[in-house]
Amino acid sequence: MEEDQAAAAFDSSVTDFHTYEDFLDSQITSLDLYYLEDEELARQLVELGYRGSGSVLKREEFEARKAAAEAFRLSMRNHLNSGLTLASAGKELKDNFLRALAEREEANRSGKMTSIIFIRDQNSLGQEISGYIDYSHRLRSEDFEPYFSGKKRFLPKPTDxxxxxxxxxxxxxxxxANxxxxxxxxxxxxxxxxxDRKMVNVDPKASPGDNSSRSPIQSDLYxxxxxFDHITRMKV
Incomplete structure:
Protein backbone atom coordinates (compact mmCIF):
# COMPACT_ATOMS: atom_id res chain seq x y z
CA MET A 1 0.00 0.00 0.00
CA GLU A 2 1.08 3.61 -0.57
CA GLU A 3 1.23 4.44 3.14
CA ASP A 4 3.39 1.36 3.82
CA GLN A 5 5.85 2.42 1.12
CA ALA A 6 5.95 5.93 2.56
CA ALA A 7 6.61 4.60 6.05
CA ALA A 8 9.45 2.46 4.74
CA ALA A 9 11.00 5.53 3.13
CA PHE A 10 10.55 7.45 6.41
CA ASP A 11 13.29 5.49 8.19
CA SER A 12 14.40 2.28 6.53
CA SER A 13 16.95 1.71 9.30
CA VAL A 14 14.08 0.52 11.52
CA THR A 15 11.17 -0.30 9.21
CA ASP A 16 13.10 -3.16 7.63
CA PHE A 17 13.10 -5.01 10.97
CA HIS A 18 10.25 -6.37 13.10
CA THR A 19 12.17 -6.37 16.38
CA TYR A 20 15.26 -4.80 17.92
CA GLU A 21 16.87 -8.25 17.98
CA ASP A 22 16.37 -8.51 14.21
CA PHE A 23 18.08 -5.13 13.87
CA LEU A 24 21.05 -6.27 15.96
CA ASP A 25 21.30 -9.51 13.95
CA SER A 26 21.61 -7.47 10.75
CA GLN A 27 24.76 -5.85 12.16
CA ILE A 28 26.47 -9.15 13.04
CA THR A 29 28.99 -10.41 10.52
CA SER A 30 29.80 -14.04 9.79
CA LEU A 31 33.28 -13.37 11.18
CA ASP A 32 31.75 -12.23 14.49
CA LEU A 33 29.84 -15.49 14.80
CA TYR A 34 32.90 -17.51 13.83
CA TYR A 35 35.01 -16.11 16.66
CA LEU A 36 32.33 -15.59 19.32
CA GLU A 37 30.33 -18.80 18.69
CA ASP A 38 27.44 -17.23 20.63
CA GLU A 39 24.65 -15.27 18.90
CA GLU A 40 23.39 -13.63 22.11
CA LEU A 41 26.89 -12.46 23.04
CA ALA A 42 27.32 -11.10 19.51
CA ARG A 43 24.08 -9.13 19.91
CA GLN A 44 25.27 -7.66 23.20
CA LEU A 45 28.58 -6.58 21.69
CA VAL A 46 26.79 -4.98 18.72
CA GLU A 47 24.49 -3.08 21.08
CA LEU A 48 27.52 -1.82 23.01
CA GLY A 49 29.19 -0.75 19.77
CA TYR A 50 32.11 -3.20 19.90
CA ARG A 51 31.00 -5.32 16.95
CA GLY A 52 28.85 -4.85 13.89
CA SER A 53 28.88 -3.79 10.27
CA GLY A 54 26.87 -0.56 10.52
CA SER A 55 25.57 2.23 12.78
CA VAL A 56 24.03 1.05 16.03
CA LEU A 57 20.88 2.40 17.69
CA LYS A 58 20.11 1.89 21.34
CA ARG A 59 16.92 -0.05 22.04
CA GLU A 60 14.97 3.04 23.15
CA GLU A 61 16.00 4.99 20.03
CA PHE A 62 15.13 2.04 17.77
CA GLU A 63 11.70 1.78 19.39
CA ALA A 64 11.13 5.54 19.15
CA ARG A 65 12.00 5.56 15.45
CA LYS A 66 9.80 2.51 14.93
CA ALA A 67 6.93 4.34 16.63
CA ALA A 68 7.61 7.44 14.52
CA ALA A 69 7.49 5.40 11.32
CA GLU A 70 4.24 3.77 12.43
CA ALA A 71 2.75 7.17 13.29
CA PHE A 72 3.76 8.41 9.85
CA ARG A 73 2.22 5.36 8.19
CA LEU A 74 -1.06 5.94 10.02
CA SER A 75 -1.02 9.64 9.26
CA MET A 76 -0.50 8.88 5.57
CA ARG A 77 -3.48 6.50 5.68
CA ASN A 78 -5.62 9.19 7.31
CA HIS A 79 -4.43 11.73 4.77
CA LEU A 80 -5.24 9.46 1.84
CA ASN A 81 -8.65 8.59 3.27
CA SER A 82 -9.58 12.16 4.20
CA GLY A 83 -8.48 13.81 0.98
CA LEU A 84 -6.83 16.59 3.03
CA THR A 85 -4.56 18.78 0.91
CA LEU A 86 -1.18 19.33 2.53
CA ALA A 87 1.15 22.21 1.75
CA SER A 88 3.70 19.68 0.46
CA ALA A 89 1.21 17.86 -1.78
CA GLY A 90 2.15 17.83 -5.45
CA LYS A 91 5.47 19.61 -4.90
CA GLU A 92 8.69 18.42 -6.53
CA LEU A 93 10.92 18.09 -3.50
CA LYS A 94 14.53 17.65 -4.61
CA ASP A 95 16.28 18.27 -1.28
CA ASN A 96 16.43 15.77 1.58
CA PHE A 97 15.36 18.40 4.11
CA LEU A 98 12.22 19.39 2.21
CA ARG A 99 11.34 15.72 1.80
CA ALA A 100 11.86 15.22 5.55
CA LEU A 101 9.50 18.13 6.27
CA ALA A 102 6.90 16.68 3.88
CA GLU A 103 7.11 13.23 5.48
CA ARG A 104 6.32 14.75 8.88
CA GLU A 105 3.76 17.37 7.85
CA GLU A 106 0.50 15.50 8.43
CA ALA A 107 1.64 13.92 11.71
CA ASN A 108 2.68 17.32 13.08
CA ARG A 109 -0.54 18.96 11.92
CA SER A 110 -2.66 16.24 13.55
CA GLY A 111 -0.73 16.16 16.82
CA LYS A 112 0.47 12.55 16.52
CA MET A 113 4.03 13.85 16.40
CA THR A 114 5.74 17.06 17.54
CA SER A 115 9.04 17.50 15.74
CA ILE A 116 11.80 19.87 16.82
CA ILE A 117 14.03 21.02 13.96
CA PHE A 118 17.56 22.34 14.51
CA ILE A 119 18.90 24.50 11.67
CA ARG A 120 22.21 26.32 11.33
CA ASP A 121 22.69 28.52 8.27
CA GLN A 122 23.06 32.14 7.15
CA ASN A 123 20.35 34.80 7.07
CA SER A 124 19.80 37.32 4.27
CA LEU A 125 22.57 39.53 5.72
CA GLY A 126 25.11 36.72 5.58
CA GLN A 127 25.10 36.31 9.37
CA GLU A 128 25.28 32.79 10.77
CA ILE A 129 22.18 31.91 12.77
CA SER A 130 20.95 28.75 14.44
CA GLY A 131 17.93 27.65 16.40
CA TYR A 132 15.44 25.00 17.40
CA ILE A 133 12.04 25.19 15.73
CA ASP A 134 8.74 23.70 16.91
CA TYR A 135 7.60 22.38 13.52
CA SER A 136 4.01 21.79 14.57
CA HIS A 137 3.77 25.35 15.92
CA ARG A 138 5.16 26.87 12.73
CA LEU A 139 2.79 24.77 10.60
CA ARG A 140 -0.18 26.22 12.45
CA SER A 141 1.06 29.81 12.27
CA GLU A 142 2.47 30.03 8.74
CA ASP A 143 1.69 29.21 5.13
CA PHE A 144 4.19 26.49 4.20
CA GLU A 145 3.46 26.44 0.47
CA PRO A 146 6.31 28.93 -0.24
CA TYR A 147 8.77 26.73 1.68
CA PHE A 148 7.84 23.54 -0.16
CA SER A 149 7.78 25.31 -3.54
CA GLY A 150 11.26 26.74 -2.97
CA LYS A 151 10.13 30.38 -2.95
CA LYS A 152 11.13 30.93 0.68
CA ARG A 153 13.86 29.56 2.96
CA PHE A 154 12.87 27.84 6.20
CA LEU A 155 15.07 29.44 8.88
CA PRO A 156 14.90 29.90 12.66
CA LYS A 157 13.32 33.11 13.96
CA PRO A 158 13.55 34.97 17.29
CA THR A 159 10.01 33.70 17.98
CA ASP A 160 11.03 30.01 17.77
CA ALA A 177 2.09 25.43 22.71
CA ASN A 178 4.00 22.14 22.51
CA ASP A 196 3.04 14.19 28.07
CA ARG A 197 5.74 16.01 30.14
CA LYS A 198 8.53 13.99 28.49
CA MET A 199 11.93 15.63 27.96
CA VAL A 200 13.57 15.88 24.54
CA ASN A 201 17.35 16.05 24.93
CA VAL A 202 19.06 17.60 21.90
CA ASP A 203 22.59 16.84 23.10
CA PRO A 204 24.10 14.68 20.29
CA LYS A 205 26.06 12.69 22.89
CA ALA A 206 22.93 11.75 24.88
CA SER A 207 19.78 9.77 24.21
CA PRO A 208 17.04 12.05 22.84
CA GLY A 209 14.64 10.67 25.48
CA ASP A 210 11.53 8.52 25.79
CA ASN A 211 9.45 8.23 22.60
CA SER A 212 11.93 10.49 20.78
CA SER A 213 14.43 9.99 17.99
CA ARG A 214 17.24 12.06 16.46
CA SER A 215 17.69 12.22 12.67
CA PRO A 216 20.58 14.20 11.10
CA ILE A 217 19.56 15.35 7.62
CA GLN A 218 22.04 15.82 4.77
CA SER A 219 20.87 18.90 2.88
CA ASP A 220 22.18 20.86 -0.09
CA LEU A 221 20.23 23.92 1.05
CA TYR A 222 21.33 24.28 4.69
CA PHE A 228 14.03 15.36 16.70
CA ASP A 229 10.73 13.49 16.41
CA HIS A 230 8.63 13.00 19.54
CA ILE A 231 5.64 10.66 19.56
CA THR A 232 3.12 12.14 21.98
CA ARG A 233 1.44 9.86 24.47
CA MET A 234 -1.13 11.32 26.86
CA LYS A 235 -1.06 10.36 30.55
CA VAL A 236 -3.97 8.15 31.62
Missing part, protein backbone atom coordinates in the same frame (compact mmCIF):
# COMPACT_ATOMS: atom_id res chain seq x y z
CA UNK A 161 11.93 27.68 20.65
CA UNK A 162 15.46 29.03 20.56
CA UNK A 163 17.34 31.42 18.31
CA UNK A 164 20.97 32.55 18.23
CA UNK A 165 22.70 35.06 15.94
CA UNK A 166 26.43 34.29 15.96
CA UNK A 167 27.32 37.79 14.65
CA UNK A 168 25.25 39.92 17.03
CA UNK A 169 25.24 37.27 19.82
CA UNK A 170 21.51 37.78 20.26
CA UNK A 171 20.07 34.74 22.07
CA UNK A 172 16.34 34.14 22.56
CA UNK A 173 14.24 31.23 23.84
CA UNK A 174 10.46 30.90 23.89
CA UNK A 175 7.83 28.51 25.17
CA UNK A 176 5.40 27.26 22.53
CA UNK A 179 7.28 22.69 24.37
CA UNK A 180 8.78 24.47 27.35
CA UNK A 181 12.48 25.35 27.16
CA UNK A 182 14.54 24.02 30.07
CA UNK A 183 17.87 25.88 30.20
CA UNK A 184 19.10 24.53 33.53
CA UNK A 185 21.20 21.84 31.86
CA UNK A 186 24.80 23.09 31.65
CA UNK A 187 25.68 21.16 28.50
CA UNK A 188 22.57 21.39 26.34
CA UNK A 189 19.04 22.67 26.09
CA UNK A 190 16.17 20.43 27.09
CA UNK A 191 12.65 20.74 25.74
CA UNK A 192 9.75 19.44 27.83
CA UNK A 193 6.71 18.34 25.88
CA UNK A 194 3.74 20.12 27.47
CA UNK A 195 1.35 17.30 26.63
CA UNK A 223 24.63 24.01 6.56
CA UNK A 224 23.38 21.77 9.36
CA UNK A 225 19.98 20.16 10.00
CA UNK A 226 18.85 17.71 12.69
CA UNK A 227 15.25 16.65 13.34
Missing amino acids: LSFYNWKTQVSVSNTT YQVIAENSTSLLFQNRR MHVVI
